[in-house]
Amino acid sequence: xxxxxxxxxxxxxxxxxxxxxxxxxxxxxxxxxxxxxxxxxxxxxxxxxxxxxxxxxxxxxxxxxxxxxxxxxxxxxxxxxxxxxxxxxxxxxxxxxxxxxxxxxxxxxxxxxxxxxxxxxxxxxxxxxxxxxxxxxxxxxxxxxxxxxxxxxxxxxxxxxxxxxxxxxxxxxxxxxxxxxxxxxxxxxxxxxxxxxxxxxxxxxxxxxxxxxxxxxxxxxxxxxxxxxxxxxxxxxxxxxxxxxxxxxxxxxxxxxxxxxxxxxxxxxxxxxxxxxxxxxxxxxxxxxxxxxxxxxxxxxxxxxxxxxxxxxxxxxxxxxxxxxxxxxxxxxxxxxxxxxxxxxxxxxxxxxxxxxxxxxxxxxxxxxxxxxxxxxxxxxxxxxxxxxxxxxxxxxxxxxxxxxxxxxxxxxxxxxxxxxxxxxxxxxxxxxxxxxxxxxxxxxxxxxxxxxxxxxxxxxxxxxxxxxxxxxxxxxxxxxxxxxxxxxxxxx
Numbered sequence: 370x371x372x373x374x375x376x377x378x379x380x381x382x383x384x385x386x387x388x389x390x391x392x393x394x395x396x397x398x399x400x401x402x403x404x405x406x407x408x409x410x411x412x413x414x415x416x417x418x419x420x421x422x423x424x425x426x427x428x429x430x431x432x433x434x435x436x437x438x439x440x441x442x443x444x445x446x447x448x449x450x451x452x453x454x455x456x457x458x459x460x461x462x463x464x465x466x467x468x469x470x471x472x473x474x475x476x477x478x479x480x481x482x483x484x485x486x487x488x489x490x491x492x493x494x495x496x497x498x499x500x501x502x503x504x505x506x507x508x509x510x511x512x513x514x515x516x517x518x519x520x521x522x523x524x525x526x527x528x529x530x531x532x533x534x535x536x537x538x539x540x541x542x543x544x545x546x547x548x549x550x551x552x553x554x555x556x557x558x559x560x561x562x563x564x565x566x567x568x569x570x571x572x573x574x575x576x577x578x579x580x581x582x583x584x585x586x587x588x589x590x591x592x593x594x595x596x597x598x599x600x601x602x603x604x605x606x607x608x609x610x611x612x613x614x615x616x617x618x619x620x621x622x623x624x625x626x627x628x629x630x631x632x633x634x635x636x637x638x639x640x641x642x643x644x645x646x647x648x649x650x651x652x653x654x655x656x657x658x659x660x661x662x663x664x665x666x667x668x669x670x671x672x673x674x675x676x677x678x679x680x681x682x683x684x685x686x687x688x689x690x691x692x693x694x695x696x697x698x699x700x701x702x703x704x705x706x707x708x709x710x711x712x713x714x715x716x717x718x719x720x721x722x723x724x725x726x727x728x729x730x731x732x733x734x735x736x737x738x739x740x741x742x743x744x745x746x747x748x749x750x751x752x753x754x755x756x757x758x759x760x761x762x763x764x765x766x767x768x769x770x771x772x773x774x775x776x777x778x779x780x781x782x783x784x785x786x787x788x789x790x791x792x793x794x795x796x797x798x799x800x801x802x803x804x805x806x807x808x809x810x811x812x813x814x815x816x817x818x819x820x821x822x823x824x825x826x827x828x829x830x831x832x833x834x835x836x837x838x839x840x841x842x843x844x845x846x847x848x849x850x851x852x853x854x855x856x857x858x859x860x861x862x
Contacts, residue, residue, distance in 0.1 A: 370391060370393075370394055371391045371393055372393075372396040373394065373399050373473055374396035374398055374477070375398060375399065375478060377670075377674055378673055379670065380574060380577060380578065380666060380673070383470065383574055383673070384578045387466060387467065393473065394492070395489070399477040399479075400485060402477065402478060403476070403477060403479055403483065404485055406479040406482045406684050407482050407485070409682065410482040410557060410689075422691045424441075424560070424680070441555075442556075445555070445556065446554060448519075448559045448560060449519050449523060449528075449554070449563065450519075450523070450528065452515050452516055452518075453520050453523055453529065455505070455506060455507035456504055456507060457505040458505050459504060459505070459537075460502075460503040460517065462500050462532045464575050465500040465503055465532070465571075466495065466500060467574050468518075469500070471567040471570055472491060472562070473488060473495065474673065475676055476491075478676050479684075480676045480681050481561040481676065481678050482557045482561065483558045484558065486552070487525070487552060487554075487558055487562075490552060493547075494524070497533075497547060498532075499524070499531050499533050500532040501529060502520065502530040503520040503568070504516070504517065505786075505790050507786075508568055508786035509782035509784060509786070510566070510569055510696075510697035510786045510788075511695070511696055511774070511782035511783055512564060512679075513563055513564035513565045513678065513679075514567065514786055515564075517568035518567065518568060519562075521562070522559065522562045522563065523540065525551070526552055526553070526554070527540055527541040527544050527551035528540060562678075564677065564679045564695045565677045566672060568789070569785040569788070570669065570672050570673055571789075572704075572789030572790060573672075573700060576711075576789075576792045577665060577669060579800070580707070580711060583711070583714070583799055583803060584662070584714070586807070587718065588621055588624045588628070589829070590803055591625055591651040592629050592823075593806075593807070593811065593814060593822075594810050595625065596629065596634040596822045597725055597813035597814045598644065598721075598725060598730060598813070599637065599731070600639075600644040600649070601639050601641075602626070602629065602635055604644070604651070605622045605625055605626045606622075607623070610652060613653075615657070615660055616660060617655070617658070617659030617663070618653055619656070621655040622652040625651065625652070628826060630823055630824075632826065633820045633821045634817050634820045634822050635822075637820055640730060645720070645724055647717050647723075648724070651717070654713060654717050655717075657710070657713070658711065661707065665706060669700070672700060677694045678695060679693070679695050697783040697785035697786070700789070701768035701783035701788050702768050704767075704768070704789050704791075704792050705764075705768045707792055708763060708788070708791055708792040709764050711760075711795045711796060711799050712760040712761065712795055712799070714802075715760055715798060715802040715803070716757050718753070718803055718805075718806045719754060719806075721806060722753050722805060722806050722809050723750055725809055725810060726750050731816070733816065736809065736812045736816070736840070737840065738841060745812075745840060745843070746808075746812060746840065749809055750805075756802050757802065759798060764791075764795065766788070767788040768784055768788055770784050800854060801850070801854065803857065804854040804857055807833075807853055807857060808849055808850060811833055811837075812839065812840055815839050832856075836855075836856045837853055837856070
């Protein structure tokens with residue numbers, strides 16, 4: 370059980386909640402804050418004729434149009450259905466689960482004036498695995514992730530579809546099955562649901578949690594490559610990194626040194642004075658990406674503990690303030706930065722694959738026993754090059770673009786949502802690239818026998834060879850790549 374509370378929610382904790390499928394529950398303090406804020410708004414609307422954006426006015430450029438008290442519930446309903454204009458592929462359920470968690474957390478701070486009933490229904494959805502069907506395209510990352518969050522909200526009123534029991538189903542059918550009555554939104558509630566950055570933030574969380582795992586695999590691959598290519602260890606020496614003490618660079622060099630400890634290959638005779646950059650500069654390249662992700666991690670930690678709807682309500686100070694916390698620029702820039710950092714891991718990985726294939730340093734061309742009759746690992750490098758090329762196109766930043774919307778009211782937008790979905794594709798591509806490098810490096814390492822690598826690497830090699838045998842004769846490599854991806858998902862190196 371995870372208590373939703375004002376305490377700082379960490380990315381590490383989100384990873385644990387998602388992995389353990391921990392049910393959610395509102396803490397007493399969150400319940401108090403939610404009720405207090407809602408009571409304040411209800412009293413405020415009863416006591417004044419003042420206009421409050423989106424509460425008793427229209428939305429966007431229609432913000433100066435007053436809505437009568439009798440039409441406020443209809444206004445909120447219309448907001449959700451009109452903004453559910455998403456398109457494209459469905460958001461993966463694992464990302465939707467994070468979206469729900471982040472939206473619940475944001476609403477629980479007591480600055481959004483939603484009822485406890487609404488937050489509890491979101492928790493019910495989360496705990497029961499009823500995940501709204503949301504589409505990837507539609508958000509500009511400006512007035513919140515409007516279209517995706519509208520699709521997230523549709524099932525609350527019995528519209529749209531949900532993922533449940535492994536398949537897409539109509540929301541009204543699932544609500545009946547669960548005995549849940551469709552909600553009717555009160556003043557401000559639909560606006561609080563739709564304004565926010567939880568779509569972009571959920572993708573960022575998923576990408577960062579996956580990146581932490583892939584970072585370790587990238588370093589392990591580099592260690593494999595050091596022995597497979599019979600590289601010198603001098604580029605890992607601490608003396609070098611003390612002269613340029615970037616945290617990621619130091620950590621990467623130390624990790625690879627430790628992985629290669631007691632390797633017979635590492636201390637064997639070397640034929641080259643220096644190694645190619647793809648090996649020699651691993652601490653600098655991998656380390657820079659680690660440092661970039663550390664920056665994104667800090668930015669995202671702030672974001673997931675923030676209130677990003679509009680207007681913001683401050684009961685203690687008797688204030689209802691319209692601002693711009695929904696603007697996702699603080700996510701858009703880091704998401705583009707993250708995609709570039711991840712793509713660089715993939716880029717240097719492919720270069721190591723290429724070097725291992727070239728028939729150098731006692732290795733046969735394309736890592737096959739009989740080059741010519743067999744093509745060996747040749748086309749694995751083609752596949753890696755293709756994926757690297759796609760990542761380069763995906764790394765064109767979304768955040769540098771802005772397209773005016775809503776009759777000029779929303780005249781600068783962040784495009785964080787597109788940065789987010791692109792970043793996820795880069796993560797998936799990086800996983801494929803690292804699997805290809807792992808497969809190739811293990812094949813190259815076999816040609817170093819009878820010399821052995823380090824205990825850590827030999828242990829990993831033994832486990833891997835139980836899943837993917839050594840390539841003695843040509844076979845379908847896509848099967849080996851798929852098996853390698855599966856192996857690495859559970860690898861704790």
